[in-house]
Amino acid sequence: MNIGDVYKLNWHNLKKGQTLDLTIESIAPGGEGVAKFNNCTIFVERSAPGDVATVRLYDVRKDFAKGKIESLIEPSKQRQEAPCSYFDWCGGCQWQHLTYQAQLEAKQDIVRQAMVRVGKLDMQDVVLEPTLGADPNFRYRNKSQFPVQKGQKIKETGKRRLKVGYYERNSHEIVDINECLVQPEELDLLMISAKRLLEDAGIPAYDEHAEKGLLRHILIRQAQTTGQILITFVLFAPGLHALSEGFQNHFDRISERLKKDYPSIQGVNLNFNSKAGNRIMGGSTVTIEGLGRMEERLSGKHNDGIVFSLSATSFFQINTRQTQLILDRIYDEIFSDTANGANFKSQIILDAYAGVGTIALWLASGAQKVVAIEEHPQAVLDGRINVELNKMSNVEFEEGDVENVLPKLIEAQFKPDCIVLDPPRKGVSPLVLESVLKMAPEKIVYMSCNPVTLARDLSKLVESAENREIGENIGYKVERILPFDMFPQTYHVECLAILKRNA
Numbered sequence: 001m002n003i004g005d006v007y008k009l010n011w012h013n014l015k016k017g018q019t020l021d022l023t024i025e026s027i028a029p030g031g032e033g034v035a036k037f038n039n040c041t042i043f044v045e046r047s048a049p050g051d052v053a054t055v056r057l058y059d060v061r062k063d064f065a066k067g068k069i070e071s072l073i074e075p076s077k078q079r080q081e082a083p084c085s086y087f088d089w090c091g092g093c094q095w096q097h098l099t100y101q102a103q104l105e106a107k108q109d110i111v112r113q114a115m116v117r118v119g120k121l122d123m124q125d126v127v128l129e130p131t132l133g134a135d136p137n138f139r140y141r142n143k144s145q146f147p148v149q150k151g152q153k154i155k156e157t158g159k160r161r162l163k164v165g166y167y168e169r170n171s172h173e174i175v176d177i178n179e180c181l182v183q184p185e186e187l188d189l190l191m192i193s194a195k196r197l198l199e200d201a202g203i204p205a206y207d208e209h210a211e212k213g214l215l216r217h218i219l220i221r222q223a224q225t226t227g228q229i230l231i232t233f234v235l236f237a238p239g240l241h242a243l244s245e246g247f248q249n250h251f252d253r254i255s256e257r258l259k260k261d262y263p264s265i266q267g268v269n270l271n272f273n274s275k276a277g278n279r280i281m282g283g284s285t286v287t288i289e290g291l292g293r294m295e296e297r298l299s300g301k302h303n304d305g306i307v308f309s310l311s312a313t314s315f316f317q318i319n320t321r322q323t324q325l326i327l328d329r330i331y332d333e334i335f336s337d338t339a340n341g342a343n344f345k346s347q348i349i350l351d352a353y354a355g356v357g358t359i360a361l362w363l364a365s366g367a368q369k370v371v372a373i374e375e376h377p378q379a380v381l382d383g384r385i386n387v388e389l390n391k392m393s394n395v396e397f398e399e400g401d402v403e404n405v406l407p408k409l410i411e412a413q414f415k416p417d418c419i420v421l422d423p424p425r426k427g428v429s430p431l432v433l434e435s436v437l438k439m440a441p442e443k444i445v446y447m448s449c450n451p452v453t454l455a456r457d458l459s460k461l462v463e464s465a466e467n468r469e470i471g472e473n474i475g476y477k478v479e480r481i482l483p484f485d486m487f488p489q490t491y492h493v494e495c496l497a498i499l500k501r502n503a
Contacts, residue, residue, distance in 0.1 A: 014040065014060050019070060024051040027106040029114060029452060031094045031491030032066070042067055045169070048098055049106070050076030078102035083138075083181060090175040092166035093182065093489040104131040104485060107493040111451045111483050119455030121462065127480045134322050137488035141183045142296075143221040143318050145280055146191065149174045150205040150213070159202045164195050164218060172208070182489055187220050187229075190262055194218055194231065197257055201250040206236045208276070214247070216273060217280050219312070221294070222264070224320040228294035231258065232269040232285070232312045239272050240286050255289035266294040269312045281313050296320065298362070300328040306361055307389045314382045315355045319486045326484055326496065327362040330445055333480075333498050334418050335366040350409075350416035350441070352402045352432070353423045357383035357395065359447075363420075364392050371414070375401045406435035418443040427453030433460050440474045444499040449486070454495055461499060475502045 014037070022035035024047045033047030035055070041064045044055050052074040055067035082088075082096035095103050108131045115121045115128070134140055151161030165177035179188045198215065206213040217234035233251065237243055243251075255268035267290035273282030285292070296308045296316065310316055317323040334347065347367050351360040354372035356379050364370050372395060374380050380399045387395045398405050402423075419441045421428055427450065428436075436444065444461065448454035461476045476499040486494040 014057060014065055016057055016060050019054055019056045020067070021073065022053060022055050022067075024049050024053070024076065026109065027491070029110045029491070037065075040065060044069060046094070046097055048076035048079040048102065050078055085179075086165075086175055086177055089168050090166050090177065091169040091171075092175075092180065094491050096489050100133065100137050100488070103488065104133050107131045107483050107485060107491075110491070110493060111481060111495055114451035114455040115458070115481065117455075118452055119459040119462075121455070121458065121478060126478050129480065129482045131483040131485050131493065132322075132325065134319060134485045134488050137485070138181050139184050140321070140488060141318050142224050142316070142320050143219070144180065144183045144187060144191070145217055145219045147174055147217055148205045148215045150207065151176065154199070159199060160204070162195050162199050162203075162205055162215070164191065183220075184222060186262075186264070187222060190220060190229070190231065190258070190265075191218065193261060194254070194258060197254045198233075201254060203247070203250060211236075211276055219271075219280075221310070221312070221316075223294050223296040223310070225297045226295050227264050228266040228296075229262065229264045230267050230269065230292075230294050230310075230312050231265060232271050234271045234273055234280060234282070236274055237272050238274045239284050240270065242272075242274075251288060259289050265290065267291040267312075271312065285312050287312075298324050298327065298358075300324045300331075300362075302328060302331045303362055303365055307386065308356060308358065308361075309382060309385045309389060310356065311378055311382055314379050316358065317486065322484055322486050322494075323358070326447070326486075326494070327359065329482060329496060330359060330420070330447070331363060331366060333445055333496070334363065334420075334443060347417040348415070349418050349420065350414075350439070351420045351422070352406075353421065354383060354397070355379050355422070357386050357397070359420055359422060360395050361386055361390060361392065364390075364395050367394060370395045371398060371409070371416070372396065373398045373400065373402050373405045375399070403429055403431045403435075406432060406439070410435060410438055415439060416441050418445065420445045420447070421457075422447040423453075425450040425453065428457045430460070433457060436461070437474050440501060442501050444476060444497075446497040446499065448495050448497070449492060451493060451495055454497060458497055458499070476500065477502060 024033035024035050026034045028034050032043035035042045043066045045068050053069045054071045056070045057065050057067045059066040080099050087096050146164045149163040151163045163174040163176040165175045168175050203215050204213045206216040214235050219232040221230045259265050267287050270286045272284045293309050297305050299305050349363050349367045349370045351372045354360050354374045357372050360370045360372040380397050383397050478499050480498045482496040484494040
């Protein structure tokens with residue numbers, strides 16, 4: 001029997017519940033530490049590079065295993081005491097046990113792994129910048145969305161407590177929290193007040209297994225520059241008409257009390273989601289107190305005080321300070337040639353997956369024209385309101401799916417100088433990539449919250465692809481990738497990729 005056979009035998013002899021002494025070598029894109037046992041990869045939760053630990057396996061597969069630390073033999077120098085009292089079981093944050101510098105280094109390495117293993121990029125030809133850290137790296141979120149479950153009965157009233165928080169690690173049970181260190185303290189207090197008022201009113205929590213009950217989620221959004229707050233209760237109901245008069249009265253009283261106690265609240269909303277599944281928001285929202293909108297103002301090197309009107313369901317990045325830095329960098333990458341000291345001020349920009357127009361409006365001051373594509377009607381409405389609020393005449397919104405709108409623009413011979421892609425986590429579809437290549441812009445700026453799908457899409461843009469419209473082979477070079485820490489204390493990382501068309 002040769003040494004390879006011994007390794008193979010050892011691998012197949014691993015069992016669930018077995019303990020191994022392992023050294024953590026790195027961190028995987030999913031946030032777990034990576035250890036090796038012979039030729040086997042073992043992913044270890046809440047570990048740090050350099051940890052030497054006794055690990056108990058809880059999942060053994062054909063190609064890998066997963067484990068939890070049972071005891072630390074030698075802690076890593078990259079490890080710290082997590083400041084949150086819920087960290088050991090809450091699934092909201094994954095990395096509070098890592099020093100912040102270790103988090104930034106790990107995120108850069110996660111991006112590098114994705115580019116090499118998934119994108120097959122030669123990283124010697126690509127500048128991968130260090131991860132730009134966030135300040136602060138706690139209390140940074142401008143939005144929190146908490147699922148709700150029923151808790152224990154209150155003996156005195158017979159009503160039930162509500163469990164409001166984040167899901168427990170590897171579970172669909174909620175960790176009932178009174179504080180979340182990644183959201184502002186005012187939102188902690190508001191969350192507790194809302195929970196108590198809902199309990200006192202006897203509002204029943206939604207039961208996902210029985211598909212009964214009412215309250216599914218509590219969403220709180222705060223504009224960091226104006227302080228304005230929107231709070232939304234997501235209900236398991238098709239609409240306001242389906243609520244009894246009693247429940248409607250309860251929510252009216254709750255919203256009035258919250259608005260009185262928290263003057264920063266701009267509006268209280270009810271959102272209706274009667275479909276089973278993990279989707280948080282439904283398609284119908286009713287404002288029951290105040291206004292259904294709040295305003296955020298962003299300023300940076302190139303813009304001063306752009307106003308964004310945000311509704312309860314519209315998407316906006318959750319870290320306002322980091323968003324301003326990213327927007328400035330996008331502006332610089334599109335309009336400035338820093339190496340030659342040149343500026344380009346007459347470009348036509350296409351902003352795909354535009355949301356409420358955050359990027360589009362930021363680029364407007366330097367562009368001849370910006371066309372923003374967004375499929376969600378409410379986001380398009382918000383975006384057009386934002387264009388009017390900021391008195392911009394060179395930003396246009398196209399409502400529709402990017403896959404459908406791009407071919408129409410191609411048919412109309414629309415030729416942008418730069419395309420900005422900011423898709424959801426699943427990335428860009430092959431049809432969209434094909435349309436981008438047909439348009440053949442000089443630059444592509446790709447903003448992504450998922451390095452794996454980013455790497456997949458970059459590999460397709462880098463490959464030379466036949467452009468049937470102009471009879472050329474079009475391909476792109478990835479010049480720079482810039483990781484931004486939009487989500488401190490978690491393994492998530494935001495990236496900008498800058499691509500230039502091959503000469």
